[in-house]
Amino acid sequence: xxxxxxxxxxxxxxxxxxxxxxxxxxxxxxxxxxxxxxxxxxxxxxxxxxxxxxxxxxxxxxxxxxxxxxxxxxxxxxxxxxxxxxxxxxxxxxxxxxxxxxxxxxxxxxxxxxxxxxxxxxxxxxxxxxxxxxxxxxxxxxxxxxxxxxxxxxxxxxxxxxxxxxxxxxxxxxxxxxxxxxxxxxxxxxxxxxxxxxxxxxxxxxx
Amino acid sequence: xxxxxxxxxxxxxxxxxxxxxxxxxxxxxxxxxxxxxxxxxxxxxxxxxxxxxxxxxxxxxxxxxxxxxxxxxxxxxxxxxxxxxxxxxxxxxxxxxxxxxxxxxxxxxxxxxxxxxxxxxxxxxxxxxxxxxxxxxxxxxxxxxxxxxxxxxxxxxxxxxxxxxxxxxxxxxxxxxxxxxxxxxxxxxxxxxxxxxxxxxxxxxxx
DNA sequence: GCGGAACCGTACCGTACGGTACATAAGCTT
DNA sequence: AAGCTTATGTACCGTACGGTACGGTTCCGC
Numbered sequence: 001x002x003x004x005x006x007x008x009x010x011x012x013x014x015x016x017x018x019x020x021x022x023x024x025x026x027x028x029x030x031x032x033x034x035x036x037x038x039x040x041x042x043x044x045x046x047x048x049x050x051x052x053x054x055x056x057x058x059x060x061x062x063x064x065x066x067x068x069x070x071x072x073x074x075x076x077x078x079x080x081x082x083x084x085x086x087x088x089x090x091x092x093x094x095x096x097x098x099x100x101x102x103x104x105x106x107x108x109x110x111x112x113x114x115x116x117x118x119x120x121x122x123x124x125x126x127x128x129x130x131x132x133x134x135x136x137x138x139x140x141x142x143x144x145x146x147x148x149x150x151x152x153x154x155x156x157x158x159x160x161x162x163x164x165x166x167x168x169x170x171x172x173x174x175x176x177x178x179x180x181x182x183x184x185x186x187x188x189x190x191x192x193x194x195x196x197x198x199x200x201x202x203x204x205x206x207x
Numbered sequence: 208x209x210x211x212x213x214x215x216x217x218x219x220x221x222x223x224x225x226x227x228x229x230x231x232x233x234x235x236x237x238x239x240x241x242x243x244x245x246x247x248x249x250x251x252x253x254x255x256x257x258x259x260x261x262x263x264x265x266x267x268x269x270x271x272x273x274x275x276x277x278x279x280x281x282x283x284x285x286x287x288x289x290x291x292x293x294x295x296x297x298x299x300x301x302x303x304x305x306x307x308x309x310x311x312x313x314x315x316x317x318x319x320x321x322x323x324x325x326x327x328x329x330x331x332x333x334x335x336x337x338x339x340x341x342x343x344x345x346x347x348x349x350x351x352x353x354x355x356x357x358x359x360x361x362x363x364x365x366x367x368x369x370x371x372x373x374x375x376x377x378x379x380x381x382x383x384x385x386x387x388x389x390x391x392x393x394x395x396x397x398x399x400x401x402x403x404x405x406x407x408x409x410x411x412x413x414x
Numbered sequence: 415g416c417g418g419a420a421c422c423g424t425a426c427c428g429t430a431c432g433g434t435a436c437a438t439a440a441g442c443t444t
Numbered sequence: 445a446a447g448c449t450t451a452t453g454t455a456c457c458g459t460a461c462g463g464t465a466c467g468g469t470t471c472c473g474c
Contacts, residue, residue, distance in 0.1 A: 024319075028461060050463090109231070111379065154397075160368075161367075161368035164373060166334075166371065173327075174327070198405065241453095247432090248434080249451060251433070256433080418473090419471090419473100421468105422467105424465105430459105430462105432459090435457100439452075440451080441451100443447085
């Protein structure tokens with residue numbers, strides 16, 4: 001059950017391109033109709049209004065990204081650590097992708113309207129799947145005794161903070177990607193090493 | 208040397224109110240003129256154009272916040288840890304302030320124009336002073352042997368990540384403040400405890 | 415082959431906003 | 445008191461955009 005027809009997907013893809021290239025101001029209904037060779041009337045028929053179009057762009061983009069489910073095979077400690085590094089690298093990669101940045105900018109710029117509907121969509125379709133994948137991974141590690149924590153959410157958020165720092169906001173603000181995106185692998189490995197220092201085997205809960 | 212006259216400050220204060228209340232769309236030149244009892248012509252005379260007004264709002268807001276310089280007195284380890292906790296609490300408080308959120312949303316929403324001029328302003332006047340205060344504090348602690356690191360920037364960014372996680376982006380996206388802003392003190396203390404676990408006395412550099 | 419649905423392209427409308435011009439008033443200097 | 449500066453308030457202009465209407469075309473089912 002695809003929520004959109006192929007034609008609509010093509011239009012949404014085009015809309016994402018426009019958004020990435022020129023920001024929100026470049027994404028006008030007339031401009032999209034011209035770029036996608038469709039009529040404005042079709043846009044309104046398919047997506048309701050402009051806000052519906054923006055929401056559709058988010059869900060469409062989310063539908064493109066598949067988060068690999070964790071294979072439940074029993075990993076060695078080394079497998080587990082490597083999986084965490086891969087997750088960290090993926091996370092950095094996703095957050096620094098230009099489509100992701102453009103959509104986050106869009107949702108943040110509209111956070112004052114409709115009770116932040118776009119922001120909620122982005123959290124639900126973008127961040128939540130990532131978080132759940134990571135939490136499943138963390139709990140797998142805990143079951144094998146590789147890491148120790150009581151609050152999975154807290155452990156996940158610590159992991160997130162160690163990996164991303166404030167690199168995401170800096171990129172959203174338009175900082176040239178001299179920081180996070182480069183040296184991605186190094187950052188990922190360092191963050192995981194720090195995470196093991198905090199939650200690794202033998203570590204006690206703080207407090 | 209005040210960059211703006213008192214009258215202009217009052218107008219900028221009013222502009223910030225409008226921005227906080229209704230987001231960027233609520234901040235129109237006509238609306239500001241009406242709310243601040245001034246004329247549009249004065250706005251353009253003072254700030255050049257709308258972008259100049261936005262930039263002025265950022266520098267004005269930054270001028271209101273004074274970052275306390277670190278007192279150079281020799282602290283005990285406990286003083287030092289307490290200072291870090293205070294810093295963490297302050298950081299959370301600043302980031303979750305509604306004016307800060309509104310300005311960050313504004314700058315992020317405009318990150319595609321003018322080479323992200325507003326974003327650069329926000330980094331320079333908002334984040335940089337905070338970072339420098341924290342780095343001075345960290346190096347003070349290092350001089351007294353309370354913490355151990357080689358790269359101050361890296362230590363600072365780790366501290367930032369431990370304190371903020373992705374709470375900033377979530378708030379920017381409009382998430383109700385059920386997360387970071389509350390339990391601020393607990394979060395700050397936990398983050399500092401984790402920071403000491405990573406960089407505290409006796410810890411070795413990772414890698 | 416025929417009718418209808420879907421769609422394209424374009425033209426159109428209303429409005430909201432950035433920016434400018436101007437006429438008028440309030441304060442300051444001489 | 446005259447003149448200059450500064451500011452207010454309003455009216456105005458151009459434009460850009462969201463949304464709608466409509467004629468023409470393609471395509472599919474019957």
